[in-house]
């Protein structure tokens with residue numbers, strides 16, 4: 001009998017699960033439905049560019065319908081309200097329900113505000129195309145306002161969190177703000193662009209040499225680092241730091257960390273700190289008909305440490321999940337997840353980047369790293385056939 005595969009989420013994990021399931025199962029063998037909040041597959045690794053106005057929206061938001069064209073994968077745009085694991089049924093906010101034989105949870109992660117008072121209410125986040133557009137429009141608006149009122153809080157921009165998201169965003173803003181200022185008759189020297197990081201350094205995943213390189217490159221373009229200083233409270237426009245200092249700003253972007261997805265955490269599946277636990281085949285350890293791809297799951301490496309929630313991992317998990325569902329339907333052998341780490345690249349604006357690539361962690365800086373970062377995006381897009389969707 002024809003099986004039903006239901007995939008929740010159209011990000012890296014969800015999209016690749018769908019494409020891989022279809023590559024392994026004919027239309028007669030299985031129907032595949034993807035439910036996603038948006039009609040687009042969002043390249044969230046490039047959102048920092050959109051947030052600074054350095055890339056067009058269509059380059060980071062690819063219509064899922066086009067990516068699924070000719071593959072007989074159904075798309076439902078909607079917000080998932082409830083997952084009923086016992087009845088094997090998923091409820092969407094508009095009242096429609098979907099049954100399944102195999103369910104893929106690929107709902108990504110959520111921003112973690114760590115319970116810091118006033119933070120969620122008074123900050124922007126960078127998790128979607130809408131978030132990025134909101135930041136860009138707001139930044140432009142603040143500079144326009146500053147040109148009229150000279151209110152220093154309008155010319156003060158604070159990024160909270162010096163992980164990859166925060167650093168990539170601040171690099172892009174450092175490149176784009178001078179142009180936005182010029183357009184509005186504002187002297188860029190009036191602008192304060194802060195990156196606040198609780199730990200002693202930004203980007204601790206890189207070597208001291210690369211961290212120094214990134215810091216120097218960004219400082220040269222006007223970024224002021226406040227490291228070893230946690231944001232402890234946000235009250236309206238006032239950001240308080242651990243040492244008692246305060247910053248008055250009309251723009252705070254919070255990039256201080258992520259946590260599991262609350263729908264997944266609360267659906268009754270076994271979780272570890274809010275992220276679903278999986279066996280080596282990426283099946284839920286409590287519900288074998290449920291497969292997991294991406295940030296909403298936790299995968300432990302051989303040393304017992306969880307792998308970081310990254311796009312490259314979500315992509316690889318999705319591909320395996322699609323193939324393993326097909327194997328499970330056909331009574332075949334499922335494969336164990338064996339991730340390949342190609343390294344980490346951090347963009348530092350339009351023309352600069354740092355990276356540590358390959359199994360041996362070869363270090364790159366400047367143009368070679370920047371080119372590698374662009375190449376890695378192009379590789380992903382061509383893999384998912386996104387170039388076709390872009391050209392449309």
Ligand code: NAD
Pocket residue numbers: 045114116160161162163164165166168196197198199203229230231232255256257258308309310311344345346347
């Ligand atoms: P993160 O958790 O990696 O970094 C958050 C940073 O915020 C940390 O350095 C933390 O010390 C800091 N922080 C936390 N609380 C703070 C506070 N109160 N005040 C000031 N600073 C505080 O989060 P992220 O950068 O969003 O990354 C999330 C995941 O996505 C990671 O696994 C990352 O590797 C991945 N990612 C990868 C790329 C890339 O490969 N280029 C880009 C973006 C994100």
